[in-house]
Amino acid sequence: MAHHKPHLPSKECPVCQRPFTWRRKWAKDWDNVRYCSERCRRQRTRAEADRP
Structure with missing residues (x-):
């Protein structure tokens, strides 16, 4: 049975303009x-x- 992650916060990278989500190592x-x-x-x- 697959484990589905709950909704995690995300941000947009200012360099590549892609969204990225929260990771456990960034928790603090x-x-x-x-x-x-x-x-x-x-x-x-x-x-x-x-x-500009």
């Missing part, structure tokens, strides 16, 4: 999580430079 720091992955976090300067 969810308010400060901004990027969906380490790759997007490294590319953040590119995304910030593209903003």
